[in-house]
Amino acid sequence: DVKVTQSSRYLVKRTGEKVFLECVQDMDHENMFWYRQDPGLGLRLIYFSYDVKMKEKGDIPEGYSVSREKKERFSLILESASTNQTSMYLCASSPIGGRFNEQYFGPGTRLTVT
């Protein structure tokens, strides 16, 4: 089974802090994604990556950056956390040629910024 793990289930940070959310997948997938999930808004794509050191902006990249130094790991960085970044963050992965392949999701990190 594909396994996508996220470093924390719950995280509480203060405004202005730099926050790192880590995601690791064990199926050698080329594609990795970061979404945020908010009630009534569904999932919105923040960033995605096709390969190591490659990244593409999604629909809401402002205030975020990403890093992919190894194939299995995709990190989401909040350079200076703000209260409007309080949300559930979901990481996903899919194999290459993944236009018709489903994405596999991690359990999510619920981030609260105070």
Add this chain to the structure above:
Amino acid sequence: AQSVAQPEDQVNVAEGNPLTVKCTYSVSGNPYLFWYVQYPNRGLQFLLKYITGDNLVKGSYGFEAEFNKSQTSFHLKKPSALVSDSALYFCAVRPLNQAGTALIFGKGTTLSVSS
């Protein structure tokens, strides 16, 4: 703009009754279509997908979905609901002519099955 609509925020059904969770899409060209389910405090789990072929797609946990090109819909169905089906359901689409593999998600529908 390309989008996915789930017109119902919540669907309530009694256990044993059939259920339908609606999804319509607006994309250019023919899309790939997906349904995911999210149980409380969990990530999303894949249920089923439509790529091509038979318009009725069968998936996990007894769910199925019907692709209707003329109505641009992909409704999720189950003949007999279980209390354990209570969860948040997301429809997603990937347009064929869009570069990359990212999905466009609907806002989600909460399914509540009462005993």
